């Protein structure tokens with residue numbers, strides 16, 4: 613087998629983060645160096661607890677977990693218990709984890725690992741980007757030390773999912789998202805443009821419910837999460853695999869078609885808080901042709917591409933491998 617991908621997951625473990633952790637834990641392509649927790653879907657106490665618990669259920673208790681930010685950089689935390697259940701994992705009950713988080717805070721752990729493995733680390737972020745922004749405050753070169761930063765966030769051509777303008781992770785901490793987009797990291801943006809196309813339907817896995825007692829613990833947890841996720845909030849009886857797809861794109865970049873763009877995150881708007889504005893050079897050059905418009909608007913749209921934005925995905929291929937890996 614080719615060399616494993618060194619991966620850290622930065623998660624606000626909720627329902628689909630848990631599925632991403634299970635996928636990482638069960639994919640031989642991945643060397644999971646750690647997980648960092650952040651407040652988002654639920655509080656950071658709960659996301660840390662859930663991350664430890666999910667790793668233990670996956671038989672990967674040895675994977676270190678560093679606890680991260682308790683709230684966004686400057687905003688109040690907006691949790692999503694209405695969507696992910698009161699504790700973040702739907703109604704799945706997980707045994708209390710025996711492990712403890714590391715003594716280092718998440719941003720410190722991220723910096724240590726980036727310095728230990730320069731240009732080798734793939735960081736997959738599936739929550740608000742607060743921890744990564746804090747790591748950048750400590751070391752502005754942090755982003756450039758990563759091999760790749762794969763972000764589940766944003767919606768460049770699609771509508772948002774928490775407001776018409778914004779995807780939830782970027783809405784939750786837009787200042788962090790904007791700082792991370794400017795970090796110089798090699799960013800792949802896995803936003804709603806592709807995750808909204810990646811739906812697993814309960815009807816495809818419902819037959820497993822009758823034999824749930826015979827499933828191994830990781831598959832059973834995934835089934836419990838998906839039952840809640842699809843039947844409570846699902847789109848036509850299906851669940852978007854937002855966070856698992858971000859990890860999937862990190863492992864198998866060929867799943868998606870991307871376009872190189874400049875992506876800016878709106879931090880000042882009231883209706884547009886957290887909106888991800890993506891444009892390419894053609895769009896920028898069109899502005900140049902409009903003369904002194906930059907002066908008139910007071911906004912300087914200098915074109916500096918900062919991300920590969922995923923626009924198309926082979927969802928069927930991903931869902932097949934996702935189900936195989938999770939034993940569903």
Ligand code: CA
Pocket residue numbers: 623624625626628629653738739855
């Ligand atoms: Ca998440």
